[in-house]
Amino acid sequence: MIVKNDNGDDRLERLFAAARKYDACDPKLQYGFETRMLTKIKEHRAASGPFFLWAWRLIPALFAMVLMLGAWIYITEHSQPIGLNSITGINNEETMLVASLTGE
């Protein structure tokens, strides 16, 4: 059986109602808050500024790296690979030539 504790609920409601009327915030804290905020924002901007400047300066270098990487990929994909087959192919030709010359 569920027993509802009305007393507890009532007490809680009274506490909530009384606490709502109370302003726990000291108004003195708000004096000059916007000025402090703007100072903080300017500091924040100044601190993050050099990073963005460097990031902008790095763009040409990064672009050059991307171009070089692209060129390297293009060259490696289009050049003739010296694979195992071609090496064994040369060896076979030499073996056949030696065999025909020696009459074996």
Added chain:
Amino acid sequence: MNAPQQVPTDERLVKASLSGDDEAFGELVRRYKQKIFRLASRFARGSDELDDICQEAFIKAYQNLGKFRGDAPFEHWMTKIAVNVCYDMLRRQSRKRDNVPWDSVAFSVGDPPASDTPSGEEAWEILSQAMNRLRPKERLVITLLHLEEKSVRETATLTGWSEANVKVRAFRARKELRRILEDDREKR
């Protein structure tokens, strides 16, 4: 005769701030600082923490001004940011508390009120100390619903939870808060 100067809207101030006008953002801070301070004071443990929360909320707002779409009033957007900052602070406090040995934690929720209907300050002292022992989510939902008198829908929007979730968490939080207060009453 001079025409009365028009008060710039929040949206106009946001645009001006985005284009580098710091004074415009200062005006937004001036407009909403009282509301944000009042909300944050329900979570902060002292004036230093209160100031920190408010500064963090406004700095986050400044950093994310570009994401403000204007489909909801600036006040709602700002309140949501402040609620997030308060919730993060509650979670940090909770993690710190978890690392404190149990025998060093004081569990008293203050002196009993002299009368059955306590004064605002007494009620706030009792409630805030009892709410310190709730989980961050429970404290958040109780504060928004019962102290800030937000509706379930508003609480859902501010927290990013579903309305059903808000109701369930509020029910559990209220039950837990009542238990804490009753336990403390029995101990006395």
